[in-house]
Amino acid sequence: MATATLTIDLNALTKNWQALNMESAASVETAAVVKANGYGLDAARVSKALFEEGVRTFFVAAAEEGIAVRAAVGGEAAINVFSGHMAGDFEVLAKHNLIPMLNSTDQIERHFNTLPDHPFGIQLDTGMNRLGLEADDWLAVRANVLAKSPTLVMSHLACADEPIHPMNAQQLAEFRKLTDGLEIRRSLAATGGTLLGSAYHFDMTRPGVGLYGGFPFEASRAVVTVDIPVIQARQVDAGETVGYSNTWTAERPSTIATVAAGYADGLIRAMGSDLYLWDGAQKCRVVGRISMDMIGVDVTDLDTAPESLAILNQNQTVDMLADAAGTIGYEILTSLGGRYKRVYKG
Numbered sequence: 206m207a208t209a210t211l212t213i214d215l216n217a218l219t220k221n222w223q224a225l226n227m228e229s230a231a232s233v234e235t236a237a238v239v240k241a242n243g244y245g246l247d248a249a250r251v252s253k254a255l256f257e258e259g260v261r262t263f264f265v266a267a268a269e270e271g272i273a274v275r276a277a278v279g280g281e282a283a284i285n286v287f288s289g290h291m292a293g294d295f296e297v298l299a300k301h302n303l304i305p306m307l308n309s310t311d312q313i314e315r316h317f318n319t320l321p322d323h324p325f326g327i328q329l330d331t332g333m334n335r336l337g338l339e340a341d342d343w344l345a346v347r348a349n350v351l352a353k354s355p356t357l358v359m360s361h362l363a364c365a366d367e368p369i370h371p372m373n374a375q376q377l378a379e380f381r382k383l384t385d386g387l388e389i390r391r392s393l394a395a396t397g398g399t400l401l402g403s404a405y406h407f408d409m410t411r412p413g414v415g416l417y418g419g420f421p422f423e424a425s426r427a428v429v430t431v432d433i434p435v436i437q438a439r440q441v442d443a444g445e446t447v448g449y450s451n452t453w454t455a456e457r458p459s460t461i462a463t464v465a466a467g468y469a470d471g472l473i474r475a476m477g478s479d480l481y482l483w484d485g486a487q488k489c490r491v492v493g494r495i496s497m498d499m500i501g502v503d504v505t506d507l508d509t510a511p512e513s514l515a516i517l518n519q520n521q522t523v524d525m526l527a528d529a530a531g532t533i534g535y536e537i538l539t540s541l542g543g544r545y546k547r548v549y550k551g
């Protein structure tokens with residue numbers, strides 16, 4: 206078989222949730238963000254595993270994403286929608302009992318007109334300028350909104366993965382200014398904010414990437430491993446080149462393995478050759494350009510020809526791949542693509 210195997214360790218996922226849950230007081234609920242199909246790992250399977258672990262609140266980006274989560278977790282959990290209530294969403298919101306986090310006065314009006322008795326939350330902008338009501342809009346509608354008992358008021362931190370960034374304290378102060386003293390549950394922290402300490406926790410944290418083994422949750426367990434079969438191995442002489450555009454030249458007689466995955470599998474070309482594949486604990490350098498479906502690897506120093514090599518394992522995290530490509534672990538996870546044989550364990 207010439208497709209790579211992507212293994213998703215649901216036990217590591219739930220352990221990561223437990224560890225993030227331990228970061229906050231017992232009175233703080235730890236929700237789970239499962240947008241973008243559970244960061245590319247299958248929202249239904251991820252949500253089900255987390256529900257069985259005790260998660261009772263989930264967040265998705267768009268209402269449609271909530272359908273698979275609802276089917277996976279049953280009727281008991283709350284499923285919140287970051288993008289709020291968009292035109293035409295009312296059927297999906299109502300049918301699957303999804304809670305929009307309303308972002309603007311237009312959304313509030315739409316929600317109250319089309320689903321007046323349906324639960325909702327409020328998203329405030331505290332400086333990121335991406336989603337949420339601005340302070341003056343909030344103050345104008347606050348009394349009307351509170352009269353309808355929103356389930357949650359939330360905001361999002363722009364720089365929480367940098368603990369010393371002054372934006373964190375600034376957004377915290379703004380969030381408190383807009384919400385202190387109100388009879389409403391509050392949430393500010395994603396993964397980064399959860400790790401900033403209790404001042405950021407309020408009533409609910411909502412980690413995403415840390416559950417899936419990514420930065421800034423440095424202590425997280427690896428959730429994703431990728432093993433790529435070797436299609437062919439060949440000897441090259443010193444002076445021979447490998448791959449498109451001859452970007453790598455052998456300096457010694459070498460054994461080059463060609464493995465069956467490439468940039469079409471989210472192993473993006475920008476990773477270049479500053480990258481290793483792994484035979485167990487032994488690392489082997491990528492040589493030449495990453496192709497659409499193949500990568501060349503220098504396996505000269507291995508004792509035996511490997512049948513497969515790992516590009517994600519306990520030694521090489523999504524963040525290390527991301528660094529090689531000048532991007533972030535989130536983008537690697539959500540780009541892994543549809544060609545893998547996916548195996549779920551745990």
Ligand SMILES: *Cc1c(COP(=O)(O)O)cnc(C)c1O
Pocket residue numbers: 238240287360361394395396397411412413414415
């Ligand atoms: C994606 C997202 C999260 C989760 O963020 P992580 O950094 O993955 O933990 C939480 N809240 C909002 C509003 C988001 O968009």
